[in-house]
Amino acid sequence: MSYREGRFWQPDVTVxxxxxxxxxxxxxxxxxxxxxxxxxxxxHLEPDESLLEAALRETREExxxxxxxxxxxxxxxxxxxPHADGSDGRHYLRFAFAAEPVSHDPAxxxxxxxxxxxxxxxxxxxxxxxxxxxxxVWQVVADYLAGRRHPLDLMQQLA
Numbered sequence: 201m202s203y204r205e206g207r208f209w210q211p212d213v214t215v216x217x218x219x220x221x222x223x224x225x226x227x228x229x230x231x232x233x234x235x236x237x238x239x240x241x242x243x244h245l246e247p248d249e250s251l252l253e254a255a256l257r258e259t260r261e262e263x264x265x266x267x268x269x270x271x272x273x274x275x276x277x278x279x280x281x282p283h284a285d286g287s288d289g290r291h292y293l294r295f296a297f298a299a300e301p302v303s304h305d306p307a308x309x310x311x312x313x314x315x316x317x318x319x320x321x322x323x324x325x326x327x328x329x330x331x332x333x334x335x336x337v338w339q340v341v342a343d344y345l346a347g348r349r350h351p352l353d354l355m356q357q358l359a
């Protein structure tokens with residue numbers, strides 16, 4: 201049943217952070233759909249959470265790194281391909297942020313499904329595009345590398 205046929209539709213709202221240290225990007229290697237893939241620290245917005253809070257939380261949970269958000273990179277819309285069972289792919293709305301690393305807790309357990317956090321050069325990441333979780337991974341990085349930065353105050357949360 202599709203949205204047009206009366207089913208409730210809602211996109212998955214996600215956040216992602218581009219964290220750079222010494223020219224390298226903080227990435228996660230994770231299991232998704234039976235594959236080992238690369239992604240930014242990223243995840244879903246939770247109820248009663250701001251986009252900024254979600255970005256900080258997801259980065260900490262997936263990498264053990266506390267970061268300081270420095271800019272809004274952009275908003276991205278992507279529809280995943282249909283599933284093998286014929287059902288529609290999910291629709292994602294991703295809000296991406298730039299961040300600086302502040303401190304790391306190597307003893308912190310990482311989220312379920314995360315194999316490891318690692319630092320990759322942009323060339324290393326681009327060379328592994330077949331392993332990217334989605335096209336959003338490289339697009340966000342490419343925009344960041346091109347200098348796309350917007351003030352964080354573009355993100356408004358009303359009470």
